[in-house]
Amino acid sequence: MTLIKTKYRNLNFAVLLLVLLYITEGYFKVVLYSTGETPGLLQISKGILLLGLGLYLVLNQPRSLAFIGLLSVSFFIGQLALSRSVSKDALIAFAKLLYPILLLLFFNSYHLSKNHKDKLFLVFEFIMLCNALVVFCGLLFDIKIFNTYLGSRFGFNGLFVSSATSSYVYALTLIYLLAKYKEDVFKNIPNLIIIGSMFCVGTKVSYLFLGCFLTVYFFKYTKINRKLIASSIIGLSVFAVYVFFFKFGIFNEIRQKDGLLSSLMSYRDELFLERTLPYIKEHWSTLNYMFGGVSDLTTKSQIEFIDVFYFFGLVGGGLYYYLFFKAFLGFKMEIHSAVLLSLLFIIVLLAGNFFSYPSIAIYLVILREYLKRNEQNQYT
Known part of the structure; x- marks a missing residue:
């Protein structure tokens, strides 16, 4: 183990992982949007990485895997309570849910040097700037490959495959930028390009978190009267809800057809009532309430807070x-970072697909490493 650490201590695994995931995800999206096919490169690379993370932790931090073992036991109890076998889809979903925890545990054990962190932050900002430029190219030249959604709905997210991935990655990026640049965050041209591109993503999560970000910035770093800021934010929020949910666009159409709640939740309320609950009533036993169990992933509500307990049960979900x-x-961490992270996790729990998209995990690591550096700098 010592030889392994010595041999690879000069490799910047965080940068390699970040670049690998971004490139493979971009390749996946280009092929998907161009041909309709789904290349296996992204899944294969993530599978290999997952095995590598697990092997490293087994060799170097076996104690950190004790609770992972308990979670695995919980998962298999829940699945076997449904049937005598575990479905392939459920097993893949379980692996995806483990990915962010294993990656965070890996970088808790594999400490990055100051030089490695500096390079990681530099590459991260460069990737986000490049993606922002790709977003604007997609917007200006109507390049469908860079769309957030397949179809006619507005949105451009560059080389990120899913709308959820782009929404959460941009949200994590905003927290990072504010933590690093503070009151000067809008004085940096690359930052303006990155933040500006988020307006083009076209997801409710991205716009909601942009509002949270701007609110925290104005409260923290401007001398504008706080009552004026609060009243302005409330007024703009009411106006935005009126325009997008009662006047124009797809959300207004959904509201007229299926109601305001379905429009706000993107039909997640209907998925929960029409698929999740009936599945629970029909298939679950007492063990499943404790340890979860899903064989048909189309019955997920897409509400993260519910889906984690749906998958793992009360015991496993906790x-x-x-x-x-x-x-x-x-x-x-600084108070504004804590506030933004708290708001993001509230949004995550009401939205979905945060824990089940492995690509998001590396951006979580980047943010955590920077916030940890901030803490260390305060006490040195």
Whole structure:
């Protein structure tokens, strides 16, 4: 183990992982949007990385995997309570949910040097700037490959495959930029390009978090009267809701057809009532309420808070959230970063697909490493 650490200590695994995931995801999206085919490169690379992370932790930090073992037991109990076998789809979904925890645990063990962190932050900002430029190219020249959605709905997210990935990555990026540049965040041209491109993503999560970001910035770094800021934000929010949900666009059409809640939740309320609950009533036993169990993933509600408990049950779901936050937190952060992270996780729990998209995990690592550096700088 010592030889392994010595041999690879000069490799910047974080940068390699970030670049690999971004390139493979971009390749996947280009092929998908161009041909309709789904190349296996992205899944294969993530599978290899997952195995590598697990092997490293087994060799170097076996104790950190104890709770992962308990979570695995919980998962298999829930699945076997449904049937005598575990479905392939459920097993893949379980692996995806483990990915962010394993990656966070890996970088808790594999400490990055100051030089490695500097390069990681530099490459991260460069990738986000490049993606922002790709977004604007897609917008200006109507390049369908860079669309957020297949179809006619507005949105451009560059080389990120899914709308959820782009929304959460941009949200994490905003927290990072504000933590690093503070009151000067809007004085940096690359930052303006990145932040500006987020207006083009076209998801409710991205716009909602942009509002949170701007609110925190104005409260923290401007001398504008706070009552004026609050009243302006409330007024703009009411106006935006009126325009997008009662006057124009796809959300207004959904509201007219299926109601305001379905429009706000993007039909997640209907998925929960029409698919998730009936599946629970028909298939679950007492064990499933404790340990979850899903064989048909189309019955997920797409509401993250519910889906984690749906997948793992009350016992397993509680353990999953404990493992994630224990792996991610463990350091102090500035109040505005804590507020933005809290708001993001509230949004995540009401939206979906945060934990089940492995690509998001590396951006979580980047943000955590920068916030940890901030904490260390305060005490040195």
